[in-house]
Amino acid sequence: MLSLLIALACAPKPAAEAPAPPAVDAAAPAPAAPVAAEAVVGQAAPDFTLTDVTGASHTLSAYKGKTVVLEWFNPDCPFVKYAHGQGGPLVGLPKTWIDQGVVWLAINSGAEGKQGAGKERNAAAVGEYGMVNPVLIDADGAVGRRYAAKTTPHMFIIDAQGVLVYDGALDNAPLGKVEAEPRQDHVVAALTALAAGQPVAQGRTQPYGCSVKY
Amino acid sequence: MLTLLTLLACSPVRPNADGPGDGGVAAGGPRPPRVEVTLVAEAKGYAPGQAMWLAVQYDIQKDWHLYWSNPGDTGLPTTAALTAPEGWGVEGPDYAAPHRFVSPGELVSFGYSDSATLMFRVTPPAEAAGDAVFTAAARWLACKEICVPGEATASLSLSPIHGAWTGGGLDAQLGLIPLPMAIWPGATARLDDGARSLSVDLPGAAEVEVFPDAETWLHLAGPPQVASSARGQLVRLTLRPDAPEGLTPRGVMRATPKGGGNAQVLDFYAPPSTPE
Numbered sequence: 001m002l003s004l005l006i007a008l009a010c011a012p013k014p015a016a017e018a019p020a021p022p023a024v025d026a027a028a029p030a031p032a033a034p035v036a037a038e039a040v041v042g043q044a045a046p047d048f049t050l051t052d053v054t055g056a057s058h059t060l061s062a063y064k065g066k067t068v069v070l071e072w073f074n075p076d077c078p079f080v081k082y083a084h085g086q087g088g089p090l091v092g093l094p095k096t097w098i099d100q101g102v103v104w105l106a107i108n109s110g111a112e113g114k115q116g117a118g119k120e121r122n123a124a125a126v127g128e129y130g131m132v133n134p135v136l137i138d139a140d141g142a143v144g145r146r147y148a149a150k151t152t153p154h155m156f157i158i159d160a161q162g163v164l165v166y167d168g169a170l171d172n173a174p175l176g177k178v179e180a181e182p183r184q185d186h187v188v189a190a191l192t193a194l195a196a197g198q199p200v201a202q203g204r205t206q207p208y209g210c211s212v213k214y
Numbered sequence: 215m216l217t218l219l220t221l222l223a224c225s226p227v228r229p230n231a232d233g234p235g236d237g238g239v240a241a242g243g244p245r246p247p248r249v250e251v252t253l254v255a256e257a258k259g260y261a262p263g264q265a266m267w268l269a270v271q272y273d274i275q276k277d278w279h280l281y282w283s284n285p286g287d288t289g290l291p292t293t294a295a296l297t298a299p300e301g302w303g304v305e306g307p308d309y310a311a312p313h314r315f316v317s318p319g320e321l322v323s324f325g326y327s328d329s330a331t332l333m334f335r336v337t338p339p340a341e342a343a344g345d346a347v348f349t350a351a352a353r354w355l356a357c358k359e360i361c362v363p364g365e366a367t368a369s370l371s372l373s374p375i376h377g378a379w380t381g382g383g384l385d386a387q388l389g390l391i392p393l394p395m396a397i398w399p400g401a402t403a404r405l406d407d408g409a410r411s412l413s414v415d416l417p418g419a420a421e422v423e424v425f426p427d428a429e430t431w432l433h434l435a436g437p438p439q440v441a442s443s444a445r446g447q448l449v450r451l452t453l454r455p456d457a458p459e460g461l462t463p464r465g466v467m468r469a470t471p472k473g474g475g476n477a478q479v480l481d482f483y484a485p486p487s488t489p490e
Contacts (some may be wrong), residue, residue: 041456145319150288208285214318214320
């Protein structure tokens with residue numbers, strides 16, 4: 001049985017004829033100013049440098065020549081828990097591709113104090129989930145905003161030339177429930193195509209999951 | 215005779231005791247939200263051959279919300295699958311128009327507070343006889359600061375009515391689902407920029423909200439542009455340059471007439487293509 005509690009930041013903001021604002025709205029932080037996304041499929045992926053939970057620095061452009069996967073991450077988001085939990089679609093997947101030369105970077109853009117945010121919590125999550133890839137901390141959300149990362153997990157793939165070739169969902173099965181048959185593992189399909197020297201057939205899909213906790 | 219069987223609805227939810235911690239969740243966990251699902255019909259029975267409306271009604275605990283068919287940036291769609299007796303036609307669901315929610319990071323979602331309604335149109339065969347039992351399997355993600363997925367089933371049994379059949383019991387709910395844009399007096403729609411941009415002119419509208427469907431949402435260049443004029447409201451949705459060929463902006467809109475009156479929910483769609 002799914003027994004999930006999620007800290008999605010979805011404090012309602014009522015439309016004109018909506019009922020009185022729920023109490024949670026008052027507690028919600030003011031939305032940040034919108035920033036136009038710089039990450040566009042088919043164009044050069046925005047470069048960034050972030051530090052992972054072990055203190056190591058990662059610069060995207062330094063990985064040129066390799067395929068890079070970016071996985072927006074929050075260890076306490078139920079969609080992430082499901083994907084990294086027993087039998088989940090992200091269990092073992094990074095390792096499979098890292099073994100084939102792919103770079104896999106998880107990024108947490110949660111602001112300080114938000115659910116699943118911070119170096120300490122994410123360092124613990126690496127052990128809990130048995131993660132073999134680095135978890136990068138983007139506490140001010142700057143990289144998340146440049147990529148317009150919306151959810152956890154929101155997936156991006158950058159090819160060996162540094163071009164963004166995929167922006168979207170991990171698969172079409174949130175919490176393991178397929179939205180429309182057949183099941184589509186979008187990230188696996190894209191990585192498989194790239195490994196075969198083929199173009200990625202579907203460059204954009206709609207990501208699902210918890211909101212990124214900016 | 216009306217026979218209403220309703221199986222309520224709340225997925226039993228508790229804090230994930232064996233998970234790696236629910237950071238941000240208060241000690242002891244929040245109380246799980248109550249979402250009660252009922253299946254109701256527009257009439258007390260059915261008349262063979264006569265199409266009728268059924269509504270799946272989600273009553274949502276205060277402060278929580280569910281999501282529209284396009285949840286927007288976050289969340290999951292509310293869904294319902296209706297099982298009808300063999301031989302009956304089933305169309306739907308049609309979703310009530312949503313409201314807009316914004317969370318930090320300018321993440322926009324579409325959904326419902328208080329209640330959500332999904333409508334089905336069912337048609338009995340002309341030779342239908344005996345009680346007809348319907349079951350709706352409903353699924354949702356309920357959110358406020360945290361979110362909890364849930365599912366439930368609700369059933370309804372309708373007997374045949376011989377003689378005068380009177381519908382209309384769901385007129386209030388039908389007012390929430392989209393009608394063709396053409397019912398708005400003087401409404402016009404125009405495609406521009408090689409069919410990448412759709413403008414809808416609603417004369418006499420004081421206010422218009424637009425909710426793009428899921429496919430359009432993914433490929434929009436920005437939020438809907440709404441311009442006021444002496445005449446009414448002009449609404450424009452534009453696709454990103456990399457949107458797939460053949461896709462045109464579509465969704466639903468809620469328009470409020472000048473001088474008051476009830477808001478009208480309309481389809482937002484491209485006009486049928488006409489030969490050059």
